[in-house]
Amino acid sequence: MRFNKAFILFFGLLVLCCCNSKEGSLFSHPKATKTGVTFKNTLTSTDDLNILDYLYFYNGGGVAVGDINNDGLPDIYFTGNQVKNKLYLNKGNLQFEDITEKAGVAGNSEWNTGTVMADVNGDGFLDIYVCAVIGINGFNGFNELFINNGDGTFSEQAAKYGLDLDTYSSNAAFFDFDLDGDLDMYLLNHAVHTENSFGRVNLRYERNYETGDRLLRNDNGKFIDISEEAGIYGGINGYGLGLSIADFNTDGYPDIYVGNDFHEDDYFYLNNGDGTFTESLKNHFGHTTRFSMGNDVADINHDGLPDLISLDMLPEEEVPLKASEGDDNIQTQRIRTEQYGYHYQFTRNMLFVNQPDGKFLETALTSGVAATDWSWSALFADFDQDGEQDLFISNGIPKRPNDLDFIKFVSSDEILKKIDNTKLVDDKALSLMPSGNSHNYVFRGKGKLGFEDLSNAWITKDTLISGATAYADFDLDGDLDLITNNLNEEAKFYINQTNDANNYIKLKFKYSEKNSHGIGTKVYAYVAGKLSYKELQPSRGFQASSEPIIHFGFGQEETIDSLKIIWPNNQFQVLTQVKTNQTLTIQPENTKPVKFKADTRPNNLRFQKLEEKLGLDITHKEDNYIHFNREKLIPYQVSDRGPAVAFEDINNDGKKDFFIGGSKFIANQIYLQQDSLFVRKKMPFVNNDSIKEVTTIAVVDANGDLQNDIILGSGGADFFGNAEALTESYFVASDSTFTKNSFPEIFENTSVIIPYDFDQDGDEDVFVGRQSITAAYGKKPTSQLLENTNGKFKPVQQESFADLGMVTNAVWSDFDGDNQKDLIVVGEWMQPYFFKNTNGKFTPISSPKITGLWQKIAPFDIDGDGDLDYLLGNWGTNSKFKATANAPMKMYVSDFDTNGTSETVVTIQKNNKEYTLATLDDLAGQMVSLRKKFTNYRSFAGKTLLEIFDENQLKKAKILEVNTLESGYLKNNNGEFTFVPFTLELQLAPILEFSIFDFDKDGKVEALAAGNYFGVKPYHGRFDSFPGALISNENEVILGGNLGLDFTQKSIRKLQVFEFNGKFYLLAVFNNEEAQLYQINT
């Protein structure tokens, strides 16, 4: 039986796979002539009204879907910008009738936008609310509320309800925010003021009538504006385009996420439960979309927490990518964030995965949904009913106003002389902008945060400009269909052909008189140990509301173990053993109150963050230097790899102390361990050395006098040439002072110094790894093995180590079990190198040719087979870097323009073609001759490396490669190592640190991994989403949000476990941040 099921499943998948190969395999697209849905949002530019006069001219109309006559069939309402709105009655079999006239819902406003179906008056019939832009561009009217008379006609009664608003509205959502049983409303408005300068962040606190969002409380059928008292921002800078309602923090009260276009931050309003909200974006999100468009919410990873996608406009294709204005430069980003107070925003879609501690991990690049061009609506739904949420994204714009050629060349040459004189010029201006009609996207959810682009297969690619989109089961076959409202083209159906290939359940609710459809109802479905979760909020996507139902797919599962329904009033009921493939209408029965915990995580978290830190009040401050200002084409910085941290006995009192390396011109810090706490001690020898940036520390008794000596590795990638500040500092302890001693001088950026008596002669030798040469990034620096003779260090076996590459970390570890510690070295743009130690002589051993941006290596028996495996921290995949064995990322190092300084050009592959990551402006800023070769952006955009540089230039270049970006481990199979990548959740950011310790006191050690890194240009974003993870074995990983760790939005440099007065602690030291101290609970 079991076998049979599996077989069917396998076969089913096989069939699905086959179908996937051709366009339109999941969705069919019946034509308007067949369905009768002929609505077309025809847009006509005029001299007085066009994209030049109105920035949101192309945002399109809205669409709302719901059953207005309670016949079980979802009907469709479209709004038009310049055309009248239309209502189509679903008559079954995908036949629709235009009943607009009879229903009286054509509308009177002159520019309609979003629309919502909701039973506002609680009579059991869905009403229709229509948003409009009023008061600019000569637009007249007001937001209309069409109250359903229950007989196929509607009466406009907005004024009666206090909803006849006349602002720049784009969308609305009806939901019961105060849990008083009736539906309140959030109105999303958009700003129009020009973006001449960023303006102050506090503009958002000054309420503006037309542009400020509104929260309206339903007081017995009258909607009262309580925005101000409820803590809703209403400034002149709120470019609201995206609106999601969900109980993000699962406390029983619905919260609000608002996506704002342009420089204004998105707003994340957490419901305080007392009628007010607290905007909390920065605490929960490390960064957001920049040109935020539509958004949507769903639990994509089966943890019962609502996740969020917010759309932007990053193109996937090379041509629009390189021809369009991109992200800020790094200094502008600093001004925007540090001086003006805005949050980090980047131009790409963002997928935010909600964690138990309230932090959202941003995974769009790893998940593969980051670039869908000029995107409007996102809708999550399980279209193929395999149990995983899929994603539909509508997109397109008739003209790209961010085209660089238009901005820099065309506009000026052709238009500007006339622009103020005549309106006629507008047509000319428009004709010079390229079109942005990219196809809509559909992604299949693969589970575990992965998505697969099936736009080629599931839908028929088109060049429609699609905006507002809604889902519904139009043909009552159980699966979810889609309808899009398009510019200048008829609305398009996406009729789902999944049918009975996979199982589903469709839930409708009969909740209460005032909230008849049960908006805010949550459903937890448990099937075979897997949780699926949804909350009923019809307003979603972009300027749209979907059918007010909850739908789950379950693959081949025939029975749902249990359905837990939490009603909007936080009473719940449970249905068990529910058959799939049916539509249920559920009403409250035998409900019980939900008990909410303030914190949904386990009570006894592994790590408890301490406010009182045993005197370890450590804050690292990075110096102001921007490495990209010196080496403008490098892929990432080398200047921010500190602080180095050592936990060793510095003052030779038998107790270990903390030594924290300082940045350039910033003093090192020493915290001496005393009986009840650590005490900061100023020691002149380190203060006098503070010009250097200390990147690694080795504490050893080098001269055998039983006192610890100190070697400080120096880096920072700012000092160059033969600057003394690039050399290591070697301090020898004598009595209570330290004196500087000589150490081999290499004027390069050092990354790691690790001691070991490799020749077993009784003194500590060291390996010194170096990462880069300032102003010659890409050139191999010199690493060294230094043999200690009476406290003097001398390089040995130089030929073996001089040319390793850009070393970041190394470890002494006996990998071959001969009881002599061997040496393993890792680094960036190189493979891990294994050196076998035979009585002090080192021979390289062949090892997997996995070239990566390796950051850290740690010995750890992850498979529990008794031998040592090696954990490897790498860059991760949540990045615009792309590398596989077949399509490696490459870095070409050469003096391309023969001006005496070498440049680096980094390339990735797309469809087997090699493209530079850098833009024309970046490249030509260094190599002026490219400006002559490419006198405009269009001529550069889409060009491959070989088309940009000639063969001779490339021939001279040294080429470095990366074929692996995943972090993972080298699995030891009887001395043979194979690389095994970690799962996606460990690929969200560079992993920079492992700490091996028996954290749970189960007698076996675990590995605590931490990471995040910010030393990249805004095009790459910020790798802030790795929360840390406790790795017990190959299959058991717990993310930091479940452990009590507060690692997101911070970039780790050191994890140090130590015992102090009988308790175990973890010190986490970050770059440019306050260190954290945790008590480890066992």
Place this chain on the structure above:
Amino acid sequence: MLKRIYILFGVVICFTACKKEVKPIEISPEQYHASIDKVTEVMIHDIFSPPVASRIYAYPNIAAYEILSQKHENYKSLNGQLHQLTAIPTPEENQTVNYELAALIAHMQLSKSLIFSEERIEAFQDSLYTQWSAVNEEEFNNSKTYALQVVDHIKEWMSKDNYSQTRTFPKFSVNSEDPSRWQPTPPAYMDGIEPHWSKIRPFVIDSSNQFTPTPPPPFSMEEGSDFYKEVKEVYDISNEITQKGDSSEEVAIAKFWDCNPYVSVTRGHLMFATKKITPGAHWIGIVKIAAKKSNSDVMETIYAYTKTSIAIADGFISCWDEKYRSNLIRPETLINQHIDESWEPVLQTPPFPEYTSGHSVVSGAASEALTSIYGDNFAFDDDTEIPYGLPVRSFPSFRKAAEEAAISRMYGGIHYRAAVEVGIKQGRDLGTFIVDNLEMKVDQNVASN
């Protein structure tokens, strides 16, 4: 038979026609002006920053001057007078070269290599080449061959001016912790332009810091401090003149001398740039006005362009040396921070430090160069900005024009008084030095008789 007659007839016609065409190619000053205008036009399109633009004017003019001055005894070569410039090659003995033509070809050829959009110069150049080779192919070919030799010589010299090296020098580092330090300004927040321009080899002045100006008043935002008063003055003047409206003389002056090659504009969802000539280009335009008004011949025209463009180029090197020494913050940043959050200057703040005013320095230097050629009290009507929608302004002298250009930066709200007043002095001192030290036209009396 008939055929043969026709052929004979044809040959006769051809013979006479060919004979007629063997005449020298004539080059007029207008043609040289046209070449300069073309370079200006392409530079606007390609968007060159003011310092880089000054370099693009200087070298081609020098090439032309070096060629043509060989023909005129009263014009001295710059060989040995400009840093590291050596004597250009001379034409081969048996080749007759039209020096005016060679000078013009060299100007176009070298200019083409310096701008980006070559096709825009090529179209202009090709039609001239066709005409000339039709008139006298041999003379054209000889002159062109020679011009290209000189261009190679000048290029070799030019390639050692550190321009290419400075491309890879570090960017200006923004450090907002220092309240006096320049930082990028709205709306585009562009990086500081050409932070290493002082490392470009100057033409005449000894070094970029030869005319180091007195420092600006010490930074202090204490009310009553000299520096604060200057900030406040910019704010007050701006308010006063904007209240008077666009028709006010001060606003007109500010806009006339804006000379910002790249002003970014946002209109709705739309971004674009309004592009104008640079301050250097404006003064190059004045050279044309003066040369035409004086009926200068080709030699004197090239002389005027060359001397002025050298003064402008050295002016930028000197000014940029100070800009990235004092790294002074712009009025817009300080006024927004301390006085009025929503204040915007009349002109868009250009993307580099405030002190001293580039337009003031360059106008000071250029006006001294022009005065040395055409004399003081040379009244002229300045129509340079007409293509950019601005009116004609009339000036009694080059120096008066320079004074107006300088003060325009205060009206524009982009400079404090010190940058303007010290700047024009810096420019005049530098210009005077160039006039005194550069021996180009000798025995002026003889020449003008």
